[in-house]
Structure formats: C-alpha cells, structure tokens
Amino acid sequence: MDTRNTMRRKLRSVQVCKRAAVQKGNMKRDVGKVLRAIPVGNNEDTEVPMEARDDPMEQDCFSTGFFKNEDLENAMIMAPRYSLLREVGRGSYGVVYEAVARKTGARVAVKKLRCDAPENVELALSEFWALASLEKKHENVVQLEECVLQRNGLAQKMSHGNKRSKQYLRLVETSLKGERVLGCPEEPCYLWFVMEFCEGGDLNEYILSRRPDPRTNRSFMRQLSRAVAFLHQNNIVHRDLKPDNILISQRSGKPVIKVADFGLSKVCARLGAEPDGAGGGDHGDRAASRANRNVVNVNKFWLSSACGSDFYMAPEVWEGHYTAKADIFALGIIIWAMSERITFIDGESKRELLGSYVRRGAEIVPVGEAMLENPKMVLSIPARPRSCMSEGLRRLLLDMLAVNPQDRPDATQLQTRMDQITCAA
Template identity: 60%
Template sequence: MKLTTCFSTVRTRMVSSQPKYELIQEVGRGSYGVVYEAVVKRTRARVAVKKIRCHSPENVELALREFWALSSIQSQHPNVIHLEECILQRDHLAQRMNHGSSSPLYLELVETSLKGEISFDPCCAYYLWFVTDFCDGGDMNAYLLSRKPSRKTNTSFMLQLGSALAFLHRNQIIHRDLKPDNILISQACTPAGSCEPTLKVADFGLSKVCSTSGLNPEEPASVNKCFLSTACGTDFYMAPEVWEGHYTAKADIFALGVIIWAMVERITFVDVETQKELLGSYVQQGSEIVPLGEALLENPKMELLIPARKKSMNSHMKQLIREMLSANPQERPDAFELELRLVRIACRELDWDT
C-alpha cells in the first residue's frame, strides 16, 4: 500500500505526486487517529506514520498540541519521539506544516482550535500526517508485562525516563499524560545480536508548551511556574492538584512517580473499559482501587505504603518515590533534581533490595 500524494521530497507549498513513503501495515488505531508502520522509499528506513482526521475541534486541538510541542524542540533526545515532518492534507492538496505558518490551511486549523468550532469547509476532508520514529517493541506496558522482572531493565528505564522528562521540561514542555501506554520501546540490536530497549516518550496531544514570562518577554518561562487550569490526563497517573485544576510541571513528576513505583514492584490493575492489565500504583479502599492522586486529594496526610510488597527496596529509592508522590507539589523534586538523584541511585545503589 502506498501513501497518497500528501508526502513528497520537495519543500514547495503544494507537494508533488511522487510518494515519499510506503505504508507497510496498520499498527494502532483509536478515536484520535490511525498509526502505520512505513518505510522511506529512497532509504528503506522504517518510520511511523500517524494519520489524524481533523473532523472535530477536539481532534484538531489534540493534533495541533502534538505538532506545536514536537516542532518546538530544536534538538533531538534519544528518549523522546522525534517528529520528522508533519503534512497537512485537504482533499487532494497537501503541504508541509511549519510552526507559525501563514498558510490559509494552517490558519483554518488554528482558528478551529481557538474557537472550538469548525472554521473550514466541512465538505472537505482534512488530515494531518505525522512522520516519527518507528518503535518496534510496543509500549512500556506490553514490553514489561511480557517479561520477567529485571533489575537491569528497571534501572535502565528509570534513567531514560528521568533524562527524557528533564529534556522536555528544559524545552518548556509539560507532557500532562505520562503513562506506560504513551512510552514506546525501540529495540536497537548490535551486530553481535544483543538488543537493548530504548524508551521513547510519545503522544503529546495533551501537552502544553509554556510561553515566555509575562514580566520579561525575553526570559523563558519556568515550567514549574507555568500554572495550568485544564484538568486533563489519565486518572491513575494524575496528581492531586490536577484534579483540582491548578497545577504546574510538577504534575509530570507525580505521574512519573506512579510509573516508577509500579515498574519496580510490578504493581498492576485491570482497565475496566479495555480489560487490559496496566502498570500503575493505587490505593485499595475495600474492594475498589482508587487513583493515588484522587486519594491524596481527599486525604493529603495519607501515608503511602512504599514498598507495597513484602520485599523491601533501598531506602534512597523509597524516599525518592515518596517525594515524587507527595500531595504537596512543592515537596516534589523538579525534573532536573530528579534526573540527578536517579543517576546517583543507579550508580551507588545497584542492589535496591538491600
């Protein structure tokens, strides 16, 4: 199967009819869009292609948020998904998307996002195509839960996650939906045949790029001083302040704390809608499980049982997870301190069980 005329090697406003990519197979589908495995025809390199139909203001907003976040990053990071290019298609016409473009097609999407109503001809079919890294190892849930627990993998993953989050926050990006489903695995194999999993933080549809400080337009905004009010994310990974609708990038720290704790102790729950087993820590209240953030919002002084299993964990790791999951965001480390502390734990405390 070949891609339509929406992909081309030229950088002109409207693309040529020569296809640049070839679709191999569908690898994922949801209400937001469809993801394909594809190859670059010239080099045969594998890529992922996400096709998003812009048929509602909600879809347009999610797509633009992802585009704005990924296109704002000036450099690449091994643990953050890389946007190769984004193509905007209307019927049989298409063009490469550029941030801040004055293109009428692009401005119609921006207006749709801002107004919350379709600002273009509803008879036309609008699509956004995102070309990114292809990750052949599935997501973090599928990867870890199909393998035996490994201290080496846990250590590697926590370091990669800490590095990725510090990179995003350094680039003024608050992810707002960190969870194992949104963390993909790429398995790069050496000539000797050994494959090391590399994490890629993905799915930036709920992300927020913080603008410059209101006091000094020349000074970049600190993500830890960029206050947001839209409660969004996935229940089991949302910080207590997100439920209230007043939060900063420290909400990402909380979500990562949930992920790391669940990964280390293999704490899982079954999603009611999909019946999938997912990594995630929570509070047991009778026969029900309650998201940590929701439980801490109701009882900020509640003491979390870390570790949750009989098997103990290193005191440094235990303390760090406790701080990451603090009900008070001010008591959580920022992403830069977190990255440093994770490195120290990995280097000095290789055995977490002592």
C-alpha cells in the same frame, strides 16, 4: 462522588481534558478496516491496496505523492516517499500505521489525524507545536520527522508558525475559536505525523511480557528522568505521562525509552509572548519568541485544564490548578509500578496495565484522588513485603508522590538523584 465510585468500579483510565473528553464518541470508526501487510522487498513499486485504506485520499498523500495546487501554498511535486504497511494502533482521535520510507527502506510510524472537529484540531496542533518547538533532539523523546497537512487529496509540509500558509492559519483559528473554519464537511482535512518507529511496543507490553529485570528497570528509570528533565527544560509539560505513552525502540540493540503522544501537552510561554504555534514571521521574530519562552519556569507556570489519565493524575490535577510538578507525580506512579510490577485491569480494553493505586476494600483508587480526599495519607512504599527496592529509591518515590507539589523535586533534581541511585545499585 457517585461518578467517581462508578469510575473506580469499572477501573477505567479516562482522558479528562476539557475538550478532549468528548472525542472518543466522535472519532469511533470501523475497527475491521485494518491495513493488510504488504511486501517491502521492492518498495519503489509497492502501493497500499485501495480496499485496505481508511480513506481513498491516503493514496494521494502517501502512495501517489504530493501535487502542486494553487490552494495549497508551498505544495510539492515529488514521488511518493512512504508506503503504509499495517495499522499498529488506533486511538480516540487518530490511527497509527507502520510505514516504510521508499528511498531508504527505513521503518517509520505514521499517525493520521482527522481534523474535522475543533477538539481534534486542538489535540493535533498541541502535539505538533510541542515536537516542532524542540530545537534539539533527545534520545528519549520520540522524534518527529515531518508533518503533512492534507486536504482534497493534495498535501503540503507543515512548518512551525507558518503565517504564509492559509491552511495552517485556518487550523489555528479552528482551535482558538472552537468552531470549524476549514470548509464544508465533504472536504476532510488530515494531519499526518511521520515519526520514528518503535518496534518494542509500549512500556506495559515490554515490561509485562518479560521476566523481572532490575537492570532494565534501572535503565528505564534513568531514561525516563532524563526525558522529563529535557522536556521541562524546553518548557513542555507533557500532562499525560503513562505507560501507554512510553514507547520502546530496540534499533540500537538495547531497549531505549521514547516518551510519545503529546496531544495533551502544553508549551509554556511567558505572559505577553505570542501564543504557541501562532507565531512565525522572519527569523528575528522566531528567535525573540524562543527567548521569551526560555525565561519560563514551568514549575511556576499554572495550568487549569484537568488533563491526564486518572491512575497517574496528581492530587492538584483533580482540582484543576497545577504546574509541571504534576509530571513528576505521574512519573513516580509509573516508576513505582514498574519496580514492583504493580498492575490493574483496565475496564474498557481489558488490558493489564502498570499503575500504582490505593486499596479500599474490594475497590482500587487512584493515588492522586485518594491523596486529595486524605492529604495526610502515608503511602506504603514498597507495597510488597519482600520487595528489593533500595532505600534511596523508596525515599525518592515518596518525594515524587508528595501531596504538596512544592515538596516534590523538580525534573532537574529528579534526574540528578535518579542517576545517583541507579548508578550506586
């Protein structure tokens, strides 16, 4: 309990996934090394300045193109396709840049992950496997354009379950064995994720920088419910739903939700099926693997690694025995906070964040932790006396935040109910 009290006093949002918890100290870098903005009027002739790069190898991968090499199977000779513009985000195990596709001029997001430790490889592969396993696109899930594996200044495009790539298999082996098998430390390995760029920032920034708008809230609630339903129908449990990981795209002229950051996600496979990402082979093998995954009920697939950020974690996640219903709980916290603009100040970043909580004197406690300590606790929804929350939304939030996961709606039921509530408003 001393540890939890310290956590509450600092008001931290902590990543507590098994191996992921130690990564922040390992991956801190010089924050002063920020990419300078470069002109994009003539992208064919533009290169990122060397002094602005995190690593000189970026020139080989995203400025001077990909080169053929015997050690990198399927490596390609091609003109550089992306120009890095500026750094837009820095996390505990990677850096995100805004970039431009030289051929089309389209803006993209490029996430660079250094695979120098097993825990970083595990998180990178989890994100790749989750996004690459989706056979269909969804408007409210961030789209992966391609993933590039870079080593020794040379690069190859990653494909899901590619047994012919020695580098890919070494990454999988590193993740499974928990030890580095990629070679000498002086030979760094990176994964680059090229994804759609979301110019609207994250949900915190978007909501809190604008006046309250019930119509936008209703639209976001529908979109979030549809995104989670899509992920669960495709056997993906996100495990770290929070406003930081929900991005906003405005390319269509209206704000569109994009669920992102799948580093802690889990692709649920039926017992006896091939491990996630380790499969491959011919088309028949991949089809059989997909068929195996399709019979999974994610609401009965038990997970044990305590993953997430404390203010959004369900009671059962704190105990380390949970299913996809934990995503429903996290979404309930987000929607409740968004509806009533409930916020707290993060102790580390000093940012104002959307998040619901329980007050205990001068302290605030994550809802899931409070419920774990007192399963009979009744939540006060709405929290504000003059709230205009509808009775339908109030009942739905109480169901989503039920202490017993079996009392919560599954993602499909949630989508149906949310559509009914928001359309009736």
